Amino acid sequence: xxxxxxxxxxxxxxxxxxxxxxxxxxxxxxxxxxxxxxxxxxxxxxxxxxxxxxxxxxxxxxxxxxxxxxxxxxxxxxxxxxxxxxxxxxxxxxxxxxxxxxxxxxxxxxxxxxxxxxxxxxxxxxxxxxxxxxxxxxxxxxxxxxxxxxxxxxxxxxxxxxxxxxxxxxxxxxxxxxxxxxxxxxxxxxxxxxxxxxxxxxxxxxxxxxxxxxxxxxxxxxxxxxxxxxxxxxxxxxxxxxxxxxxxxxxxxxxxxxxxxxxxxxxxxxxxxxxxxxxxxxxxxxxxxxxxxxxxxxxxxxxxxxxxxxxxxxxxxxxxxxxxxxxxxxxxxxxxxxxxxxxxxxxxxxxxxxxxxxx
Numbered sequence: 386x387x388x389x390x391x392x393x394x395x396x397x398x399x400x401x402x403x404x405x406x407x408x409x410x411x412x413x414x415x416x417x418x419x420x421x422x423x424x425x426x427x428x429x430x431x432x433x434x435x436x437x438x439x440x441x442x443x444x445x446x447x448x449x450x451x452x453x454x455x456x457x458x459x460x461x462x463x464x465x466x467x468x469x470x471x472x473x474x475x476x477x478x479x480x481x482x483x484x485x486x487x488x489x490x491x492x493x494x495x496x497x498x499x500x501x502x503x504x505x506x507x508x509x510x511x512x513x514x515x516x517x518x519x520x521x522x523x524x525x526x527x528x529x530x531x532x533x534x535x536x537x538x539x540x541x542x543x544x545x546x547x548x549x550x551x552x553x554x555x556x557x558x559x560x561x562x563x564x565x566x567x568x569x570x571x572x573x574x575x576x577x578x579x580x581x582x583x584x585x586x587x588x589x590x591x592x593x594x595x596x597x598x599x600x601x602x603x604x605x606x607x608x609x610x611x612x613x614x615x616x617x618x619x620x621x622x623x624x625x626x627x628x629x630x631x632x633x634x635x636x637x638x639x640x641x642x643x644x645x646x647x648x649x650x651x652x653x654x655x656x657x658x659x660x661x662x663x664x665x666x667x668x669x670x671x672x673x674x675x676x677x678x679x680x681x682x683x684x685x686x687x688x689x690x691x692x693x694x695x696x697x698x699x700x701x702x703x704x705x706x707x708x709x710x711x712x713x714x715x716x717x718x719x720x721x722x723x724x725x726x727x728x729x730x731x732x733x734x735x736x737x738x739x740x741x742x743x744x
Contacts, residue, residue: 439678441576448622449568449666450585454642454692457565457663464559466654482515483538492524492531515539553708554715558656565645566664567692575675580684583622584666584728585629587691588641622687629689641692647723650701654708658720661698665690665727672734680736688728696723 520534567586572578618624632638647661666688674680698721705711711718 438676439577439681440676441679443572443574443576443578445572445579446581447570448583448585448625449570451567452587452589452641454588455565455567455644455663456642457563457645457661459561459563459647459659459661461559461561461648461652462650464652464655466557479540479542481540483536485520485534485536488533488535490531490533491529515541551708552713553705553711553718554713556654556656556705556708556714556718558658559649559652561647561649561657561659563645563647563660564662565643566662566667567641567643567690568666569664570667571669571671573671573673575673576679577674577681578670578672578683580670580682580686581622582668582684583625583687583689584668585625585689586641586643586665587629587633587689588639590638591636620685622685626687626689629691633691638691643692643694645696645723645725647698649699649703652703654705655703656714656716656718656720657700657703658716659698659700660720660722660724661696662724663694663696663726664724664729665692665694667726667729669731670733672732674734674736677736680734682732682734684732686730688730690727692727694725694727696725698723 515537516539517535517537520536522534523532524530525532568584570582570584572580618627629638633640643663643665645661645663647659649657649659668686668688670682670684672680672682700719700721703719705718
């Protein structure tokens with residue numbers, strides 16, 4: 386069968402059918418075939434009868450199509466952590482004190498506890514006054530144990546030289562995250578699942594091809610597909626994928642751009658976490674079967690990404706001074722991660738223990 390450039394252009398434009406240019410069939414023709422030739426000196430025959438009952442069914446036929454650029458930017462700069470414990474330009478500060486202390490000692494019967502006089506005003510190490518008072522005293526005549534309760538209160542100035550070095554576990558966290566995703570789908574199920582799923586991502590149509598021409602060409606392709614069994618695969622998702630590849634080769638469609646940028650700079654006395662993630666197409670399926678019979682998943686998946694996918698994470702100018710015990714931090718002092726993915730599929734199927742199926 387001779388394929389002309391006009392027909393190739395028409396083939397590429399079949400992508401428009403996914404937008405509803407023609408009516409779609411409920412669940413396209415999906416034929417599962419495996420042809421395998423095995424040469425062995427032993428003949429092994431295994432017959433398996435599955436009599437499990439399913440408790441439900443999830444059946445999805447879906448197309449995700451993103452046309453255009455996807456961009457995410459996170460920019461953080463000029464963050465300075467001013468530790469409140471160091472307040473003031475000279476690095477010192479004032480501290481309010483109001484504490485009660487209990488002292489226990491021993492004496493003999495010749496000492497009268499009443500001679501312990503309440504403490505009056507007393508000058509501390511700084512300029513602020515520190516006062517105290519005796520709240521009570523108790524003497525156990527049998528054990529000669531003397532108990533005194535004393536309260537100290539007031540405001541004192543603590544110079545910078547007296548402040549303890551700060552622990553790194555008290556560092557605050559600066560978090561910068563940029564995520565750009567063209568198409569994303571997440572499916573969680575507890576029953577048997579059938580998927581006919583497609584995701585497409587590209588930049589757009591070349592301006593020289595008008596929308597009307599594309600729709601008309603798509604209609605012509607649909608007519609050819611109906612009258613010629615040799616044209617197309619019978620699976621709309623696969624046909625669109627083939628058309629997309631042809632469209633890219635012929636310039637009918639343009640590449641897109643999926644980009645994520647996280648930039649952090651000028652951070653003083655803080656942890657930094659910078660993450661940039663760019664994904665063209667992502668599909669996640671998790672089947673956590675309620676019964677052994679539900680641990681059944683059939684999927685026909687198509688992903689098409691015609692785009693530049695880039696992620697950039699940049700961290701500069703981070704400084705930490707006066708902090709100790711950095712190895713006790715939960716994670717790194719500076720964490721910078723960039724992830725770029727064109728197409729990604731994650732499928733997990735979990736089945737309960739067959740032996741407990743009847744319980």
